[in-house]
Structure formats: structure tokens, C-alpha cells
Amino acid sequence: MHFSTALGSFVLFGLCGSTAVPYTAGYEDLKGNALGLPSFSKPPTPYLDLEYSGVIVATNSPLALITLNSTAGKNYLATNTGQFPAIKVHSNISSCTFTNVLAGTYTSTMNGDASPAVDSTLLFTGKTVDGKVVTQEFGFAPAVTKLKGVALENAQLALAELKGFVEITELTVKPIKSAVLLALTGVDLDNLTYTCLPK
Numbered sequence: 001m002h003f004s005t006a007l008g009s010f011v012l013f014g015l016c017g018s019t020a021v022p023y024t025a026g027y028e029d030l031k032g033n034a035l036g037l038p039s040f041s042k043p044p045t046p047y048l049d050l051e052y053s054g055v056i057v058a059t060n061s062p063l064a065l066i067t068l069n070s071t072a073g074k075n076y077l078a079t080n081t082g083q084f085p086a087i088k089v090h091s092n093i094s095s096c097t098f099t100n101v102l103a104g105t106y107t108s109t110m111n112g113d114a115s116p117a118v119d120s121t122l123l124f125t126g127k128t129v130d131g132k133v134v135t136q137e138f139g140f141a142p143a144v145t146k147l148k149g150v151a152l153e154n155a156q157l158a159l160a161e162l163k164g165f166v167e168i169t170e171l172t173v174k175p176i177k178s179a180v181l182l183a184l185t186g187v188d189l190d191n192l193t194y195t196c197l198p199k
Contacts, residue, residue, distance in 0.1 A: 022193075023194055026073050027075040030047075033059060040056065054083040054086045055079055057077065058075070060074050066154060068188055070102060076190035085187055086172045096168050096195060097194060099193045100161045100191075105140050105185050106186045116151040121178075124165070124172075125172045127170040130167075137176070140158055
């Protein structure tokens with residue numbers, strides 16, 4: 001059975017007991033920051049059965065000079081300086097299985113319209129329901145003109161396929177290597193694809 005809402009789309013499997021609910025979080029229904037400045041526009045809690053921290057809702061800006069954007073829609077998740085995405089399942093959810101996400105890194109500045117993409121390595125870390133830790137590294141290196149790993153033109157997010165992120169209750173995404181200082185390396189995420197199991 002397929003349902004569409006203002007928040008996104010999902011499918012219910014099964015006619016009795018707990019049903020798995022797949023989501024693709026595109027954040028298009030949220031209000032984003034379109035001015036390229038530091039923002040406090042955060043996702044609501046919960047949002048499609050997840051609780052977010054360390055992120056803001058950003059919007060592709062037509063004024064962009066050199067920046068990192070999403071091609072999946074106008075909105076995506078970004079970070080302010082010194083923050084990283086941290087996600088927990090909502091209290092009504094037992095766990096989620098995460099399958100893929102559009103991801104990338106950029107130079108965190110005071111102006112999002114001039115925040116060039118940077119080569120980096122992201123570390124995805126998941127905590128399972130039984131306390132185990134699952135990790136995966138993702139190398140981000142957009143195919144654009146660069147100087148010492150810093151993009152000289154607009155770049156796009158890349159698809160990160162997550163393997164083994166099953167029965168996850170917490171997920172973090174941190175840069176562990178970067179062409180610029182880690183403290184100045186921002187993280188963008190979009191189209192997070194996952195399936196949740198209600199309690």
C-alpha cells in the first residue's frame with residue numbers, strides 16, 4: 001500500500017503486527033534558508049520518524065557563486081561551522097535500516113553562496129539496537145576544477161551507498177579527512193533513504 005503526504009512518501013508492508021515503513025527524506029516540505037547566511041532553520045522533531053541535531057535546512061540559491069548544491073530538489077541538510085549531522089530514531093521506532101544518501105562536504109564560511117566543495121572522507125557511524133557499532137568511510141571528490149582539493153566551480157552531492165547499516169538507532173556523519181581544516185569542513189546531506197520498524 002502506497003501513501004503520499006506533505007512530508008514525503010512511504011509504503012506499508014504487512015497487514016498485521018509491526019510494519020516496515022520506507023522513507024526517502026528530501027526535506028522539500030521544510031522551510032530552508034535561501035540567503036546563504038548562517039541559519040537556525042532546523043528540521044522538526046520528529047521528521048519522518050527521525051530526530052536530527054547538528055543540522056539546518058538549506059536551500060539551493062540562485063545567487064550561488066561557488067558552492068555545493070543538491071540536484072535532488074531545492075532543499076537539503078547542511079551544517080553550521082563546527083557541527084556535524086547526528087540522527088536518532090524517534091521514541092516510537094524500534095530501529096531503522098539506512099541504505100543510501102546524497103552527501104558532500106564544503107568550506108564552511110559566513111556566506112553559503114561562496115562555500116566551495118572540498119575533497120574529503122566522511123565517516124558514517126551507526127549504533128545498532130544491541131549496542132554494536134557499524135562504520136563506513138565515504139570519499140567525496142567531485143569531478144570539477146579544483147585547487148589543492150578545493151572546488152573552483154559549483155559542485156553536486158554524490159551518492160553514498162550504506163552497507164550493513166541495519167537495525168540502527170543512532171547515526172552520525174563526520175568528516176575525518178579534508179582538503180581544508182576539519183573545523184571548517186561542513187557536511188551536506190539529501191535524499192536519505194531508510195526503512196523504519198515501529199515498536
